[in-house]
Amino acid sequence: MGKITIAPLTRLEGHGKVTIKLDDSGKPADVKLHITALRGFEQFVIGRPAEEVPRIVPRICGICQTAHHLASVKAVDAAWGAQIPSAAEKQRELMHLGNMIHSHALHFYYLAAPDFVLGPDADPAIRNIVGVIDAAPEVAKKAIAMRRVGQSMVEATGGKPIHPVTGIPGGLSKSMSEEKRDELLAEIDTMIQYGQDGLDLMKSLNEKYLDTINSLGVIDTWYLGLVKDGKHNFYGDTLRFVSPDGSEKMEFKPAEYLDYLGEHVVEHSYVKYPYNKKVGYPEGLYRVGPLAMINVCDSMSTPLAEEARKEFAETFGRPANQSIAYNQARLIELLSACERAKELLEDPEIVSTDVKAEVEPKAGNGVGVVYAPRGTLFHNYETDDNGIVTKANMIVATTHNVPTMEKAIQQAAEVLFKDN
Amino acid sequence: MADKVRLGLIQLCGCSGCHISLLDLHEQLLDVLPNLEIVYAPIIADVKEIPECDVFLIEGGARNEHDEHLIHEIREKSKVVIAWGTCAVYGGIPGLGNLYSAEQLKKTVYGTETTDNVGELPSDEMVPPLTNSVMPVPSIVDVEYVIPGCPPRPEINAGAIVALLEGRDPELPKKIVCDECPRTKENVIPETFKRTFEGTPDPEKCLFEQGYTCVGMGTRAGCGALCPSAGVPCRGCYGKTDEVLDQGSSLANTYAAAGDEALKISDKSALFNRFTLPAALISKKQE
Ligand code: SF4
Ligand code: SF4
Ligand code: SF4
Numbered sequence: 070m071g072k073i074t075i076a077p078l079t080r081l082e083g084h085g086k087v088t089i090k091l092d093d094s095g096k097p098a099d100v101k102l103h104i105t106a107l108r109g110f111e112q113f114v115i116g117r118p119a120e121e122v123p124r125i126v127p128r129i130c131g132i133c134q135t136a137h138h139l140a141s142v143k144a145v146d147a148a149w150g151a152q153i154p155s156a157a158e159k160q161r162e163l164m165h166l167g168n169m170i171h172s173h174a175l176h177f178y179y180l181a182a183p184d185f186v187l188g189p190d191a192d193p194a195i196r197n198i199v200g201v202i203d204a205a206p207e208v209a210k211k212a213i214a215m216r217r218v219g220q221s222m223v224e225a226t227g228g229k230p231i232h233p234v235t236g237i238p239g240g241l242s243k244s245m246s247e248e249k250r251d252e253l254l255a256e257i258d259t260m261i262q263y264g265q266d267g268l269d270l271m272k273s274l275n276e277k278y279l280d281t282i283n284s285l286g287v288i289d290t291w292y293l294g295l296v297k298d299g300k301h302n303f304y305g306d307t308l309r310f311v312s313p314d315g316s317e318k319m320e321f322k323p324a325e326y327l328d329y330l331g332e333h334v335v336e337h338s339y340v341k342y343p344y345n346k347k348v349g350y351p352e353g354l355y356r357v358g359p360l361a362m363i364n365v366c367d368s369m370s371t372p373l374a375e376e377a378r379k380e381f382a383e384t385f386g387r388p389a390n391q392s393i394a395y396n397q398a399r400l401i402e403l404l405s406a407c408e409r410a411k412e413l414l415e416d417p418e419i420v421s422t423d424v425k426a427e428v429e430p431k432a433g434n435g436v437g438v439v440y441a442p443r444g445t446l447f448h449n450y451e452t453d454d455n456g457i458v459t460k461a462n463m464i465v466a467t468t469h470n471v472p473t474m475e476k477a478i479q480q481a482a483e484v485l486f487k488d489n
Numbered sequence: 490m491a492d493k494v495r496l497g498l499i500q501l502c503g504c505s506g507c508h509i510s511l512l513d514l515h516e517q518l519l520d521v522l523p524n525l526e527i528v529y530a531p532i533i534a535d536v537k538e539i540p541e542c543d544v545f546l547i548e549g550g551a552r553n554e555h556d557e558h559l560i561h562e563i564r565e566k567s568k569v570v571i572a573w574g575t576c577a578v579y580g581g582i583p584g585l586g587n588l589y590s591a592e593q594l595k596k597t598v599y600g601t602e603t604t605d606n607v608g609e610l611p612s613d614e615m616v617p618p619l620t621n622s623v624m625p626v627p628s629i630v631d632v633e634y635v636i637p638g639c640p641p642r643p644e645i646n647a648g649a650i651v652a653l654l655e656g657r658d659p660e661l662p663k664k665i666v667c668d669e670c671p672r673t674k675e676n677v678i679p680e681t682f683k684r685t686f687e688g689t690p691d692p693e694k695c696l697f698e699q700g701y702t703c704v705g706m707g708t709r710a711g712c713g714a715l716c717p718s719a720g721v722p723c724r725g726c727y728g729k730t731d732e733v734l735d736q737g738s739s740l741a742n743t744y745a746a747a748g749d750e751a752l753k754i755s756d757k758s759a760l761f762n763r764f765t766l767p768a769a770l771i772s773k774k775q776e
Contacts, residue, residue, distance in 0.1 A: 086615060088615060101615070103615040103616060105553070105555060105615070105616060105617055106502065106552065107552070107594070107598065107619065108583040108586060109586045109594035109595075111597050111598050111601055112586065112589050112593060112594045112597040112598060113588060113594075116756060116759070117756055117759055118684060118756060120684060120685050121685075121724075121756075121760075125763075127504075128504045128506070128581065128582040128583070128639070129504060131503070131504035131506025131507065131509050131510075131640065132505060132506075134504070175512070180533065197527070197533045198533055199522055202522065209519075213515050213516055213519075214515075216512065216515065217513075217515040217516070220513055227719075228715055228716060228718070228720075228721070229712075229715050229719070230513060231509055231510055231640050232506060232640070232726075234715070234716050234719055234721050235719050235721065237685050237686050237721065239686055242719060242720030243719045326603075327602060327603065330603055331603055331604075331605045332601070332603045332604050332605065333605055333606055334599050334606050334607075334610065334611065335611065336609075336612050336613045336616075337611065337613035337615055338611055338613075338616065339611050341604060425689065449602075455755070457756075460602075462601040462602050464603065
């Protein structure tokens, strides 16, 4: 029996290896994705004052740090029973959208587009963003501008573009200035336009690669995402599971997550495998991220993105189960994030200085959930009378997707090795 | 270095934020990139083997045996090795793991409330064993330069790259965060200390002097005092200055001036060495 190891797995933030064991006829018999890094955040936030934790956990991921910052501060707010002012909620949401715009632009243009724009068979040495800059400078220019505006949005509201710091229990330590608001407003229509251009580019590529999209990495799983009144929502409210064929739905609030989510320790990876507890392991494995978000919502919350979602459903079905359709789903969200950011920037409360309520530390248990750019994210802390963390649980975005990523690689391997 | 610099980049026990901060040069990337030949960067490109490099930027320290092995391999293959970002230079936030044993870390992570098979641990040969503690890069191999910051600001990254292209040594700020901080100081020692969410700090005055536990006086400048400017105390993410051996001891010295009140601050080891525990004089919990 042969064995193939692919290491390091590239263009995956974090650390991965894939091993493919082949049977005697050279067909893949066993495919494993090994996540090889562990840092232990659940342990080392214990003993820290809870208000410090939103400044520690962003280091889980340098790409979606803002989502960790916000899920974390929401968890502390919930544990201490803090009611935060509506202006603070809006400014936090804008911070979140900025991160979404940066991350989705990064993921599509810097990580996925090189394969599409330059072709999957291009020399690996140029099949990256540098190659895109040479081959399609217009595309690169838009990618850079979207990331810049996204990061500026985070810096304007969060104090730092990477690892923001303003989220404190009770609200924010600082409000956004009018000057920064005006700067962002001046660019937001262009960003919405770029968002639409990105979708057009994706659709033209789809035509070229539709066979690949419909054959590689097509798997049936549950989907988990966030909605508010049934509509797609980046920042919070209600979790929704949808079954592989779309027939079944389950909804729950963040505080009820223990009833719905389980995690299973596996031998071959530092990452645990989360699953829908009502269904069980492994049948209840699920996907999160853009594809899941588009699959679980009834509609998008902004008009242009909703048009795009309808078209997407026509092309890929509902729920769509093609892993490569993630790219188009991501672009729909990128457009929606720009549209929603515009709504917020036009709201006078976005520069209100009423952003902090009084809070008292106390013993409590709180769950904070946001949709991070790669998927729904959970932080849960327990605190003692002084507001010091005594217990923590985190289910982070990429973790949710690891088991199904493995499944998708398995399926892709079967297709790719079929003719050997 | 007249020709293109052959550059390698890797993320080890870090979060990839240092890489992202490099991308945060935004439009300026178009000026910097043509001078570089990126020959290895798992985050953006499909190259599996580590090639010979002129300059290698290592993000993150070592948390497992594989990280350690890669650091040695990179040293052998590179002319210039740079410990890039606070994790690589001092251990960074993952270094807080040094307050616990590796066994304890695993026990907690694989024993959370959502875990259904508590007691089982990853054990496959493909999963590299954890080291006993987080080790910064300079504690494993000699490095030519360090670039601290969590993450280093884009202009610090660009400054270092341009210096190397021009054959100069990259230089780091010598000052402290207080020197860049716009808040006014009256040289008073606070009578009591407050937690970040308590009260509303005066927006013009030094946070430390108002009783907030800012550590800007023991932290290398470079960020432009981002946190105090955003209303929250500095947490020391650029690490120590050149004058002192250990960020934590130097901060403890400053705070000692407040007498007993300073002793009441909770969780001092993770406050004064928030980002630098693995490089501190006492760098891990003694077992
Ligand atoms: S120094 Fe900070 S930004 Fe860089 S890898 Fe470490 S945690 Fe991430
Ligand atoms: S607020 Fe902090 S960084 Fe600013 S002067 Fe005071 S101690 Fe220094
Ligand atoms: S103020 Fe302190 S914690 Fe904040 S970015 Fe600067 S050095 Fe880091």
